[in-house]
Amino acid sequence: MFMAGRVSSLVALVVIFVSMLWGMKWARTRLPSIRKIAGLDAIEEGVGRATEMGKGVFFTPGWADISGESAAPTFAALDVLGHVATLTAKYGTRLVVGVSFPNVYPLAYQTVQQSYLLAGRPDAFDPDMIRFTSPMQYAYAAACLGMIQRENVAATVLVGAFASEAVNFAEATVAVGALAIAGTTTTSQLPYFAAACDYTMIGEELLAAGAYISKDPRRLGSIMGQDYAKLIALAILLTGVFLKTGGSNVIADLLKR
Amino acid sequence: MKRELPVAIAGLLGVLMLVDYFLNIKAAKTLSVEMQNWVIIIAALALALAALNLVINHSRRISRKDPDSLHSYLLIISLVLTVISGVFFGPSHVSFKFIFEAIINPLASAFYAMACFHLASATYRAFRAHNLQASALLITGMLVMLGRAPIGEVIWSKFPAISTWIMSVANLAGMRGIMISSAVGMIGVGLRVMVGIDRTHLGLGE
Numbered sequence: 001m002f003m004a005g006r007v008s009s010l011v012a013l014v015v016i017f018v019s020m021l022w023g024m025k026w027a028r029t030r031l032p033s034i035r036k037i038a039g040l041d042a043i044e045e046g047v048g049r050a051t052e053m054g055k056g057v058f059f060t061p062g063w064a065d066i067s068g069e070s071a072a073p074t075f076a077a078l079d080v081l082g083h084v085a086t087l088t089a090k091y092g093t094r095l096v097v098g099v100s101f102p103n104v105y106p107l108a109y110q111t112v113q114q115s116y117l118l119a120g121r122p123d124a125f126d127p128d129m130i131r132f133t134s135p136m137q138y139a140y141a142a143a144c145l146g147m148i149q150r151e152n153v154a155a156t157v158l159v160g161a162f163a164s165e166a167v168n169f170a171e172a173t174v175a176v177g178a179l180a181i182a183g184t185t186t187t188s189q190l191p192y193f194a195a196a197c198d199y200t201m202i203g204e205e206l207l208a209a210g211a212y213i214s215k216d217p218r219r220l221g222s223i224m225g226q227d228y229a230k231l232i233a234l235a236i237l238l239t240g241v242f243l244k245t246g247g248s249n250v251i252a253d254l255l256k257r
Numbered sequence: 258m259k260r261e262l263p264v265a266i267a268g269l270l271g272v273l274m275l276v277d278y279f280l281n282i283k284a285a286k287t288l289s290v291e292m293q294n295w296v297i298i299i300a301a302l303a304l305a306l307a308a309l310n311l312v313i314n315h316s317r318r319i320s321r322k323d324p325d326s327l328h329s330y331l332l333i334i335s336l337v338l339t340v341i342s343g344v345f346f347g348p349s350h351v352s353f354k355f356i357f358e359a360i361i362n363p364l365a366s367a368f369y370a371m372a373c374f375h376l377a378s379a380t381y382r383a384f385r386a387h388n389l390q391a392s393a394l395l396i397t398g399m400l401v402m403l404g405r406a407p408i409g410e411v412i413w414s415k416f417p418a419i420s421t422w423i424m425s426v427a428n429l430a431g432m433r434g435i436m437i438s439s440a441v442g443m444i445g446v447g448l449r450v451m452v453g454i455d456r457t458h459l460g461l462g463e
Contacts, residue, residue: 003281010279016444067296072443075450082457102307103300111457128314132307138365150325164372171375174382185439187432192376195383203435207442210455218454226445230438 007257016229023225027217032224034212039181039201043080046155046179047087055154055178056094058147059084060169061108062160062184063140065101070161072207073185074104077160078111079210080183084157085115089124096151097130100140105132141165148172158193159183159206170196183209264453271451312336397423 183201403409404420
């Protein structure tokens with residue numbers, strides 16, 4: 001009945017889901033807290049900076065679609081986009097969003113439109129804020145670089161899944177003197193963002209953005225549940241390391257099932 | 258209904274995909290393949306919508322006579338020529354291949370080459386010993402660079418071994434830690450989207 005080699009993955013998924021449910025239930029009684037994430041706090045600083053300077057804010061949710069392993073960071077990026085759009089609506093700051101994949105375009109459009117509506121500024125929403133570029137990597141990168149340089153931005157928010165264009169975006173931001181806030185789960189691009197950007201969200205800091213910004217008890221509770229699931233994973237990891245050192249492959253064999 | 262229906266559809270399809278991935282059920286496999294075909298069709302519609310946005314956006318710039326409207330002219334002309342070439346002559350035709358092999362690929366290669374200079378610029382700014390962590394970054398970076406460049410081995414034969422240790426032990430351990438936590442986080446995001454707790458992307462707000 002079960003697909004070969006996927007039973008352990010199913011068990012892991014169930015454990016994570018159960019711990020998330022437990023976290024959400026616990027959060028009903030007492031709101032969990034997430035430690036300060038400098039990158040997310042800096043977004044308001046960046047939008048404020050752009051407002052004071054009379055410049056705009058550039059946002060891109062990365063070179064990624066809403067499928068495969070880049071789906072989660074793209075959804076997280078859309079959460080951050082909602083927050084950025086709410087702030088730009090509130091302060092009357094110009095926002096430019098560069099989107100790479102066609103599937104992400106309507107989601108980004110709707111996110112920004114809804115944010116402006118909820119902020120009480122539906123009149124300030126301009127469909128030209130959200131610009132489709134290209135699903136081809138370097139066409140997208142060139143288009144976004146052009147937007148950063150020509151749109152006179154004071155802050156750029158680069159969150160999502162990126163490939164080698166990450167360093168280009170970061171350096172273009174530095175070249176125009178803008179504040180760079182980045183976040184990605186792509187481990188190969190993290191060093192470039194960390195070296196070149198003012199604020200960097202590493203891995204799960206980006207994925208927790210929605211919960212951190214909204215302070216929704218269910219989301220915060222699910223993040224807490226995920227943390228306990230990571231502790232379980234750590235325990236299994238350490239047990240496996242000790243057993244393997246002692247010559248036993250029990251954990252390794254179990255995880256292959 | 259407007260709020261619940263998209264969430265319900267997303268949740269049901271998510272469960273279907275999970276069932277297809279983990280369980281060996283023929284009906285689930287058939288449904289899953291059909292849904293994936295539908296996704297391709299919807300993606301094509303999304304591409305049409307996005308391309309329309311592109312044309313409208315740049316047409317507005319041309320009609321407003323923006324200072325950078327030359328780029329908009331170039332974009333629209335390129336778009337039309339590529340569409341004509343692809344639709345009327347097919348992707349195997351010499352004209353379509355020319356667009357990719359003689360224009361797009363060289364431009365992409367040139368852009369990729371820019372990353373080298375941007376990287377050097379980022380490295381120059383990042384490698385400053387202004388505090389303990391920055392100093393550690395500087396020293397580690399220097400050791401790895403000397404280990405990877407041929408001149409490093411000429412200076413001292415142990416540099417490559419040190420560099421390899423840093424990359425395959427210290428760096429890999431850190432990266433794996435980030436990958437494991439990101440993987441759990443991604444599962445969390447997926448489950449929250451399926452269950453309807455995360456709904457910002459649907460424009461439903463809080």
